[in-house]
Amino acid sequence: MRICVVLLLVTLPLFAKSDVVVEAWARATPPGVSNAVIYGLFDNKGAEEMRVAEIKFAGAKHAMIHRTVEEEGMTRMVHGEILVPAGERYELTPGGLHVMLMGVSSALEQGCRYQFQIIWENGDTANHEFVTGGYGQMVFPADAKSLGGDIVTRLCP
Numbered sequence: 001m002r003i004c005v006v007l008l009l010v011t012l013p014l015f016a017k018s019d020v021v022v023e024a025w026a027r028a029t030p031p032g033v034s035n036a037v038i039y040g041l042f043d044n045k046g047a048e049e050m051r052v053a054e055i056k057f058a059g060a061k062h063a064m065i066h067r068t069v070e071e072e073g074m075t076r077m078v079h080g081e082i083l084v085p086a087g088e089r090y091e092l093t094p095g096g097l098h099v100m101l102m103g104v105s106s107a108l109e110q111g112c113r114y115q116f117q118i119i120w121e122n123g124d125t126a127n128h129e130f131v132t133g134g135y136g137q138m139v140f141p142a143d144a145k146s147l148g149g150d151i152v153t154r155l156c157p
């Protein structure tokens with residue numbers, strides 16, 4: 001009987017997951033800046049269209065999905081949504097759709113991995129990581145290696 005109980009505990013998932021593979025990145029935050037932005041590639045390996053309901057990052061007060069729009073030569077940000085069709089990829093890039101972190105409690109450092117959480121509209125919840133590049137980072141920092149950037153290995157709080 002005891003063995004059955006133990007097996008049951010082991011097979012219960014520690015955390016729900018989703019079918020979306022996320023390769024996320026952000027720029028390090030310069031001193032005195034309390035906002036940061038997450039970009040990255042969302043790859044939906046599942047058979048269901050996936051829409052982000054909420055993003056949580058313990059190191060920030062709020063995380064919001066923004067879209068950058070240009071009107072009469074001025075750019076501003078409006079609410080956006082992350083909707084990844086089944087079997088497709090969706091990319092968040094500088095100047096476009098992004099996840100805005102407001103009220104970042106301690107500066108994001110270059111060459112770090114930070115954990116965050118995505119809650120999908122269908123109830124799937126998954127832990128993910130984003131990696132940080134330099135202040136002017138424009139692509140996933142792994143690409144920066146060949147340009148002399150740091151190799152990302154450090155897990156930061």
Ligand SMILES: [Cu+2]
Binds near residue numbers: 067099100
């Ligand atoms: Cu924004």
